[in-house]
Amino acid sequence: MLKDYINSFTYNGHSSLEYGLAINSKNNVFGAPKPVIEKINIPGRGNIVYNGKTDELDNGEYSDFSKKYSCFMMLDDDNDFSIEDTARAIAGWLSKEPGYKRLDDTYEEGYFREALFESELSAQDVAAMLIGKIDLTFTCHPFKYSYAGQKVITLSQAATIYNTENFTALPYMKIYGSGTVTLYINNRAHTFKDVNGYIEVDSEQMTAYKDHTLCNNQMLTTFFPKLAAGQNDIRWSGNISRIELTPRWCSL
Incomplete structure (x- = not known):
C-alpha cells in the first residue's frame, strides 16, 4: 500500500x-x-x-x-x-x-x-x-525510549542483561516474594522489608508500591534500582520467586 x-x-x-x-x-x-x-x-x-x-x-x-x-x-x-x-x-x-x-x-x-x-x-x-x-x-x-525496552523480562534465577544504549535506564520491576529481600544489580544492593506477595518498584517515578498503596517506607536503601550502560549482573537473596522487569532502555 x-x-x-x-x-x-x-x-x-x-x-x-x-x-x-x-x-x-x-x-x-x-x-x-x-x-x-x-x-x-x-x-x-x-x-x-x-x-x-x-x-x-x-x-x-x-x-x-x-x-x-x-x-x-x-x-x-x-x-x-x-x-x-x-x-x-x-x-x-x-x-x-x-x-x-x-x-x-x-x-x-x-x-x-x-x-x-x-x-x-x-x-x-x-x-x-x-x-x-x-x-x-x-x-x-x-530521552527517547526503545520499543525493545518496553518488553517484560522475567527472571526466576540470577541472570545478566545488557543495556546496549549509552545511558542508564530506570526500570519498572515487580518483585514476587515475602519477608525481607535484597536485589543486587552489579555491586549495588537494594533491600525491601515486609514484602507480602509482591512489591512494585518504579525507578523513573521513584516510588515503591503494591496496588495503589505507597510502600517507599519498605525500602531500606537510598537509591532505586538502575540499569547502567553495558553489563548488568542481577541476583538476589531472601525469599524471591521471580522478578518481572521492564528495562526502559533510553537514548537521546
Whole structure:
C-alpha cells in the first residue's frame, strides 16, 4: 500500500494518516536536546562545570526540545472530503487531554518519545493551513525510549542483561516474594522489608508500591534500582520467586 511508504507520526495513539496528514519535510524531526550546564566561578581558577548528580549512575540533565513536522494533506478522490470536518478532527486530536503523550514517527524507527502539543490551534487555523501545508510543533522530553525496552523480562534465577544504549535506564520491576529481600544489580544492593506477595518498584517515578498503596517506607536503601550502560549482573537473596522487569532502555 502507498501509505506504507509515506512518512507519518503517531501521537496519543492516533496516526496522522488517520486524518490524511503525511510528513512533507523532516526539518528538525530528529531534534537536538541540549545538556543543562551550570558553571561556578572559582577565584583564581575561572569557571568550572558543576556536576549536580547525586548518584554516579544518573544521566546528565538535558532540556526539552522542539520537534517540528511539516505536513501536507493527502486527498483521496474515492472519499468525500470536508476541510471543515477534517480540521475539527485534527484540532480535537492534538489539543484534547493536555499533557505529555507518546509520540512515534517513521524517522526514529524502534523508538518513541514523550511529547506535548501546546500550540493554540483552532479548527479555523487548521482549515486555513490544510490548503497549503501545516506545521505542527511538539515539545519533547530529551530521552527517547526503545520499543525493545518496553518488553517484560522475567527472571526466576540470577541472570545478566545488557543495556546496549549509552545511558542508564530506570526500570519498572515487580518483585514476587515475602519477608525481607535484597536485589543486587552489579555491586549495588537494594533491600525491601515486609514484602507480602509482591512489591512494585518504579525507578523513573521513584516510588515503591503494591496496588495503589505507597510502600517507599519498605525500602531500606537510598537509591532505586538502575540499569547502567553495558553489563548488568542481577541476583538476589531472601525469599524471591521471580522478578518481572521492564528495562526502559533510553537514548537521546
